[in-house]
Amino acid sequence: MTADLIAVVLLLAVTAYACAGGTDYGAGFWDLTAGGTERGRRPRWLIDHAMAPVWEVNNVWLIFVLVIMWTGFPILFQTVFTAMWLPLALAAMGLVLRGAGFAFRKPSRRLAGRRLYGAVFAVASVVTPFFLGAAVGGVASGRVAPGTAASADAWSNPTSLMFGLIAIATTALLGAVFLTGDARRFEAPDLVGYFRWRALGSLAVLTVLAVITGFVTHEDSPHVWHGLTHGLGLLFVVVAGVTALATAWLLLRTPGTWVRVTAVGVVASAVLAWGMAQRPYLVPTSLTVADAAGAPATLTWLAIVTLVALVLVVPAVALLYWLDTHGELEELTDAELRRGGGSDGEGPAPSG
Numbered sequence: 202m203t204a205d206l207i208a209v210v211l212l213l214a215v216t217a218y219a220c221a222g223g224t225d226y227g228a229g230f231w232d233l234t235a236g237g238t239e240r241g242r243r244p245r246w247l248i249d250h251a252m253a254p255v256w257e258v259n260n261v262w263l264i265f266v267l268v269i270m271w272t273g274f275p276i277l278f279q280t281v282f283t284a285m286w287l288p289l290a291l292a293a294m295g296l297v298l299r300g301a302g303f304a305f306r307k308p309s310r311r312l313a314g315r316r317l318y319g320a321v322f323a324v325a326s327v328v329t330p331f332f333l334g335a336a337v338g339g340v341a342s343g344r345v346a347p348g349t350a351a352s353a354d355a356w357s358n359p360t361s362l363m364f365g366l367i368a369i370a371t372t373a374l375l376g377a378v379f380l381t382g383d384a385r386r387f388e389a390p391d392l393v394g395y396f397r398w399r400a401l402g403s404l405a406v407l408t409v410l411a412v413i414t415g416f417v418t419h420e421d422s423p424h425v426w427h428g429l430t431h432g433l434g435l436l437f438v439v440v441a442g443v444t445a446l447a448t449a450w451l452l453l454r455t456p457g458t459w460v461r462v463t464a465v466g467v468v469a470s471a472v473l474a475w476g477m478a479q480r481p482y483l484v485p486t487s488l489t490v491a492d493a494a495g496a497p498a499t500l501t502w503l504a505i506v507t508l509v510a511l512v513l514v515v516p517a518v519a520l521l522y523w524l525d526t527h528g529e530l531e532e533l534t535d536a537e538l539r540r541g542g543g544s545d546g547e548g549p550a551p552s553g
Contacts, residue, residue: 203504204494207273208483210507212476214269218262219472220375220465223368225259227376228252229299229326230369231399232319238312244380245319247392249307251383255525257300258518265510273503274493276347277483284349285339288332288356295329298322327369334368335361341475342422346487360421363414370410371468374403378448378464382457382526400464401452404445411471424485428478437474441467458526 228248235241270278282289302322309315338361339345345355355361377400384392418426428434444466451460479485483493494500 203497203500204273204490207269207494207500207503207507208490210504211266211269211273212473214262214265215476216469216472218259218266219371220468221259221262223330223372223468224375224379225252225255226326226330227372227374227403228380229303229323229376230373231376231380231396233323233327238316243389243392244395247380247384247387247389250387251380252303255521258521260296261514261518263296269503269507273495273500274483274490275495277488277493280345280347280349280484280488281336281340284345284351284355285336286351287353288336288339292329292332292336295325295332299325299329326372330368330372331365332356334365337368337475338362338364340484341418341425341479343424343485343487345484347484358421359417360414360425363410363417367407367410367414367471370403370407371471374400374407374448375464375468377403378452378460381452382461386526397452401449404449404452404467407467408445422485424482425475425478428480429474432477433480434474434478437470437477441470441474444470461526 228251232241232245232248235244270281298321302318302320302325306315306318306322309318335356339356339358341364342358342360344358349355377396381393381396381400384390384396415426415429418429429438444463448460448463448467451457451463481489481491483490495503
């Protein structure tokens with residue numbers, strides 16, 4: 202019973218990271234495709250301002266996922282990280298380079314430096330979700346099992362490829378939808394339409410990829426296919442379809458706050474559908490939740506610590522998101538910093 206509860210928490214943590222982290226990766230995707238220096242200046246300006254307050258906090262969910270895997274399901278952790286160390290290492294490298302590129306791009310004084318850091322940030326924003334999705338696809342395809350040695354087949358199979366492409370498409374959708382709202386918040390009407398049409402394009406691509414993935418999983422991952430077409434898996438597939446239609450309808454109108462809710466609903470429902478489709482396995486069809494679970498005492502303490510963490514972290518993160526979406530976390534401009542400084546005007550006055 203405790204193992205099942207922790208497995209649900211793990212799935213919810215993966216869902217939270219897919220939605221929150223996916224939005225940031227999507228912003229990086231649109232940074233990559235914005236065009237040259239002059240053409241992409243306005244979109245990149247919006248991406249910088251929209252991401253700055255929250256881009257680091259979204260990785261909290263990734264840490265949460267890793268801790269639950271390592272502590273609650275050590276066999277799963279060992280199996281996945283042994284068989285697919287290469288794509289996961291590439292994803293980790295992309296995660297680090299992405300953060301470094303975003304952090305160093307804006308303060309860089311040389312144009313060449315800004316271009317270099319911007320390119321690192323943008324490319325890593327596409328590479329990282331692809332390899333994470335490919336790893337998930339390797340698990341879903343059943344090619345990974347306890348004792349499986351590392352091999353390219355574990356993560357370069359048809360299911361992995363489709364999951365990687367879907368990961369990119371979902372991040373592009375979330376990024377475009379949220380940037381549409383940010384453009385309205387920053388009073389940039391030209392960028393509202395710019396990102397709204399990109400959100401619609403991303404949704405169309407995601408729909409096509411989802412249909413193709415259905416055919417691929419039917420042949421390549423029959424257990425997951427069966428789960429997606431029956432029971433709770435089918436229910437969440439239907440919810441994903443309904444929220445996708447709602448997202449398209451809202452984007453064709455004047456997009457407001459609700460389009461963010463429906464877009465998140467698309468991604469969250471898709472992740473939950475995958476999780477429900479794998480039941481009762483963590484790795485179809487070789488590792489069940491019960492077989493992968495750690496010691497009962499460990500699971501009990503993990504449940505307690507998780508509850509405490511959720512009570513402390515979730516309200517704080519929710520408040521941060523609320524403040525950000527309501528424009529309460531705007532960064533200070535150089536002029537404001539100079540006004541707050543001493544007589545030399547070179548920085549803010551020291552506190553305390």
